[in-house]
Amino acid sequence: MDRSGGNDDVQAELDSVETELELVELQITELLQKQTELTSRKNALLQRLEEACDTAQPSSSSSSASLKSSRADPVMSKQEMQRYDGADFSWSKEVEQQLKDSFHLSKFRPLQLRAINLSLSGKDLFLVMPTGRGKSLCYQLPAVCSKGFTLVVTPLVSLMEDQIMYLKSIDVSAVMLNASSSKEHAKTVMAGMTDPKTPFKLVYVTPEKIAKSKLLMSRLEKGYNANLLSRIAVDEVHCCSQWGHDFRPDYKLLGILKRQFPKVPLLGLTATATSSVLKDCEKILCVSQPITLTSSFNRTNLYYEVRIKDSDASISDVASLINSRYKDQSGIVYVFSQKDAESVSSELQKRDILAYPYHANMDPDDKSRVHRKWTSNKIRVVVATVAFGMGIDKPDVRFVIHHTISKSIENYYQESGRAGRDDQPADCIIYFGFSDIFRISTMVVMENVGQQKLLQMVDYCQNIDRCRRSLMAVHFDEVWDDEGCNQMCDTCRHAKDYTTVDITQHARQVVQILELAGSMDEKLTPLKLVEAWMGKGPAKRRKMIQTTTLSRLQAEAVIVRLLLQGYLREDFSFTPYTTYFYMKLGRKAPLLKSQTHTLSMKMRTTESGSAGDTSAFETNEKEDDIIFEPVVMDNSCPPQPKQKLFKEQRNLSRKRDLKPGSQTNKWTEEQLTDRHGEEEEDKRGSIMKQHVVEVDVEINIVDNIGVNNGQKTPSHPVKPCSKRKSTTPQRVRRKPRANSEVAAIPSQTSDGAPLANTVPSSPSQASGISETAAEELCELRNYYSKQLRRINYISHEYLGQPAEPGVLACIREPLKSLRLPRRVTIAQTARSLWTRVSSRQKLVHR
Numbered sequence: 001m002d003r004s005g006g007n008d009d010v011q012a013e014l015d016s017v018e019t020e021l022e023l024v025e026l027q028i029t030e031l032l033q034k035q036t037e038l039t040s041r042k043n044a045l046l047q048r049l050e051e052a053c054d055t056a057q058p059s060s061s062s063s064s065a066s067l068k069s070s071r072a073d074p075v076m077s078k079q080e081m082q083r084y085d086g087a088d089f090s091w092s093k094e095v096e097q098q099l100k101d102s103f104h105l106s107k108f109r110p111l112q113l114r115a116i117n118l119s120l121s122g123k124d125l126f127l128v129m130p131t132g133r134g135k136s137l138c139y140q141l142p143a144v145c146s147k148g149f150t151l152v153v154t155p156l157v158s159l160m161e162d163q164i165m166y167l168k169s170i171d172v173s174a175v176m177l178n179a180s181s182s183k184e185h186a187k188t189v190m191a192g193m194t195d196p197k198t199p200f201k202l203v204y205v206t207p208e209k210i211a212k213s214k215l216l217m218s219r220l221e222k223g224y225n226a227n228l229l230s231r232i233a234v235d236e237v238h239c240c241s242q243w244g245h246d247f248r249p250d251y252k253l254l255g256i257l258k259r260q261f262p263k264v265p266l267l268g269l270t271a272t273a274t275s276s277v278l279k280d281c282e283k284i285l286c287v288s289q290p291i292t293l294t295s296s297f298n299r300t301n302l303y304y305e306v307r308i309k310d311s312d313a314s315i316s317d318v319a320s321l322i323n324s325r326y327k328d329q330s331g332i333v334y335v336f337s338q339k340d341a342e343s344v345s346s347e348l349q350k351r352d353i354l355a356y357p358y359h360a361n362m363d364p365d366d367k368s369r370v371h372r373k374w375t376s377n378k379i380r381v382v383v384a385t386v387a388f389g390m391g392i393d394k395p396d397v398r399f400v401i402h403h404t405i406s407k408s409i410e411n412y413y414q415e416s417g418r419a420g421r422d423d424q425p426a427d428c429i430i431y432f433g434f435s436d437i438f439r440i441s442t443m444v445v446m447e448n449v450g451q452q453k454l455l456q457m458v459d460y461c462q463n464i465d466r467c468r469r470s471l472m473a474v475h476f477d478e479v480w481d482d483e484g485c486n487q488m489c490d491t492c493r494h495a496k497d498y499t500t501v502d503i504t505q506h507a508r509q510v511v512q513i514l515e516l517a518g519s520m521d522e523k524l525t526p527l528k529l530v531e532a533w534m535g536k537g538p539a540k541r542r543k544m545i546q547t548t549t550l551s552r553l554q555a556e557a558v559i560v561r562l563l564l565q566g567y568l569r570e571d572f573s574f575t576p577y578t579t580y581f582y583m584k585l586g587r588k589a590p591l592l593k594s595q596t597h598t599l600s601m602k603m604r605t606t607e608s609g610s611a612g613d614t615s616a617f618e619t620n621e622k623e624d625d626i627i628f629e630p631v632v633m634d635n636s637c638p639p640q641p642k643q644k645l646f647k648e649q650r651n652l653s654r655k656r657d658l659k660p661g662s663q664t665n666k667w668t669e670e671q672l673t674d675r676h677g678e679e680e681e682d683k684r685g686s687i688m689k690q691h692v693v694e695v696d697v698e699i700n701i702v703d704n705i706g707v708n709n710g711q712k713t714p715s716h717p718v719k720p721c722s723k724r725k726s727t728t729p730q731r732v733r734r735k736p737r738a739n740s741e742v743a744a745i746p747s748q749t750s751d752g753a754p755l756a757n758t759v760p761s762s763p764s765q766a767s768g769i770s771e772t773a774a775e776e777l778c779e780l781r782n783y784y785s786k787q788l789r790r791i792n793y794i795s796h797e798y799l800g801q802p803a804e805p806g807v808l809a810c811i812r813e814p815l816k817s818l819r820l821p822r823r824v825t826i827a828q829t830a831r832s833l834w835t836r837v838s839s840r841q842k843l844v845h846r
């Protein structure tokens with residue numbers, strides 16, 4: 001009995017059971033994930049139902065903004081809360097008057113009055129309100145209406161300066177203390193804090209000042225004891241929490257304020273805090289059970305759009321938008337780096353746009369000059385890094401264009417929120433570029449949840465399943481339905497132009513490339529992965545993989561999708577100078593081994609040709625009617641007739657290949673034994689075609705081994721195997737199937753048996769097939785013959801002398817782990833190859 005053979009079988013079965021177990025585990029993970037998603041959707045729907053019931057009650061508030069205010073307040077009933085929307089408090093008259101006389105405003109915006117009344121009645125409060133909705137008024141107005149002064153903690157000096165400038169302009173006295181304040185100024189301010197006739201209503205300080213100046217703390221204590229410290233406002237309160245997107249270490253020390261001055265009401269303000277961040281802030285600031293007022297984040301006047309960034313054309317696209325849609329209007333273009341700020345602004349200037357850069361490294365005077373000029377409409381566009389951020393309060397910003405995606409949805413919301421503060425329509429457009437993801441990724445890798453937040457941002461850009469606003473709302477614990485969007489995002493506006501495409505085969509190809517790279521100890525950056533998949537890169541690798549027929553943008557879109565869904569993952573490598581980002585197989589990658597596992601994504605269809613040819617994707621629609629774009633493109637993109645032509649040609653050639661009795665079919669019927677379901681698969685396009693060729697390979701190898709005289713002539717002349725352009729042009733391309741090349745291939749099997757001479761030298765010699773197929777076969781034949789040579793070489797290296805005769809014995813151990821496409825191991829392929837060689841020999845000799 002052959003015990004070693006028996007053990008092998010057991011081992012093989014064990015391998016297969018283990019693989020299946022792994023798949024089952026992944027499926028369980030996937031189902032659990034789905035369960036979590038569904039549960040959260042269920043909760044959201046329940047909440048909506050609850051809200052609908054609330055609105056139906058006659059006593060409910062008409063404020064559109066109080067989505068969560070009653071829910072978030074554990075200590076106050078709904079009715080009680082509604083009382084704070086009223087004007088029957090002792091201070092109400094003065095509040096009304098100051099609103100008009102000091103602030104020159106006619107009425108409150110949603111939640112402002114409630115916040116002001118709560119604060120004036122001494123309650124601790126967290127106010128979460130979208131950027132530009134008027135949070136500042138909620139502490140400025142109470143400050144004006146109260147005795148003493150309000151201490152305002154602000155993270156940036158520029159923010160303080162803006163506020164003080166504004167307050168001065170409306171005759172409200174305010175001062176600031178920061179690291180650059182002179183001694184005399186600091187002395188005057190501190191003296192004012194204990195003066196019963198306080199000469200100012202607001203004192204702005206940085207958190208660093210609180211943390212470092214004992215003198216300030218002692219003065220505050222004196223002011224507190226004299227009942228002059230009327231209120232503490234902590235602006236951008238999310239900076240307390242390291243889960244927030246703008247963590248500032250000095251904010252962590254602000255708990256001292258409430259500990260030292262427990263009777264003073266504290267008001268925390270932010271535009272971007274999730275409930276978990278607020279919980280964290282609550283602890284850090286030592287406030288117990290503050291009332292949280294959350295205004296809806298839905299900025300109904302903002303139109304959200306995502307465009308694919310084609311790095312060559314993006315600047316021209318931005319420029320033409322600014323020169324046409326936003327002619328003579330004011331806006332911001334956000335960029336990734338200082339260098340980008342310089343280069344993009346100079347490119348825009350070249351295109352007659354009055355654009356200036358703004359970034360952290362600029363001289364402070366230059367920065368305020370740009371800011372001032374822009375505010376007074378002397379500059380139309382500021383091309384800025386995120387340094388142009390908090391405190392930018394220009395009402396008539398008609399567009400905020402992100403030339404590079406933001407590092408998180410929270411950041412994006414805040415940056416884009418600088419548009420349309422006057423409640424008039426404004427646009428927020430992102431240019432979503434594949435390589436930008438990884439530029440930012442290397443930047444946020446050290447941040448606590450930086451990577452996770454970046455991927456959420458990427459998902460926002462790529463996801464066209466859902467309304468952009470509702471995707472954003474999730475991040476602020478809100479639920480908006482698509483109807484609430486009112487077609488104010490590109491997804492809702494173009495809903496009919498999207499279709500679902502099957503990307504399973506594409507995903508498998510990507511996974512195979514990474515598996516191959518892994519087996520060769522190679523790491524692939526995202527860019528290299530795309531290039532490898534598109535057939536660029538080293539010829540060696542090109543021969544070993546299935547390249548894609550997708551356009552570059554489509555290929556990138558698929559890779560991003562795989563990354564977002566966990567089929568791929570990131571891997572970093574650090575050098576003293578830089579961080580490298582590589583693509584690795586994700587935890588879901590093994591799922592793709594299962595033939596029943598499918599993967600799809602939504603893509604946009606267009607009437608005329610644009611970014612991509614669709615035929616590589618599977619859809620439910622008639623293929624000839626649609627052309628796909630990976631995400632969202634400008635509607636105004638002109639059609640590209642070349643691609644349409646290419647598509648037509650390919651369809652034509654496909655039809656020709658499929659014609660009954662055509663050369664291809666003849667070859668197939670005569671030669672192929674494994675054509676199960678081929679007809680259907682052929683319809684799927686070129687990918688399936690490659691699969692068919694894959695099956696042919698086993699015969700091709702036989703041909704390779706046996707060829708030396710090429711007795712039969714092909715019915716089609718066989719072209720050289722140069723379907724794709726070489727990336728190494730200096731190398732002379734090899735001639736197809738020349739006898740010299742064949743001579744390098746062993747003319748006998750490893751056990752010394754001569755191979756049949758009568759086997760045709762190439763498939764095209766055996767029967768007539770299309771030129772394309774012949775080329776593909778030729779390429780694959782080269783690839784496999786190379787593999788065979790490698791096998792030979794490795795087996796000799798590894799075993800020295802083959803322990804038992806036959807190719808299979810030589811390669812089993814060293815190549816056990818290598819896998820070929822479609823779950824076929826090299827050992828299996830070799831075994832089947834061996835069977836075929838033997839049966840072919842028998843046939844020939846019969």
Ligand SMILES: Nc1ncnc2c1ncn2[C@H]1C[C@H](O)[C@@H](COP(=O)(O)OP(=O)(O)OP(=O)(O)O)O1
Pocket residue numbers: 105106107108109112129130131132133134135136137270271390391392393395421
């Ligand atoms: N009730 C109101 N009616 C009209 N305009 C108002 C009202 N309240 C505030 N504003 C204006 C004043 C400002 O120009 C603008 C933004 O106010 P501001 O307090 O700076 O917003 P904010 O603090 O919520 O934004 P950010 O988060 O960016 O700091 O809105």
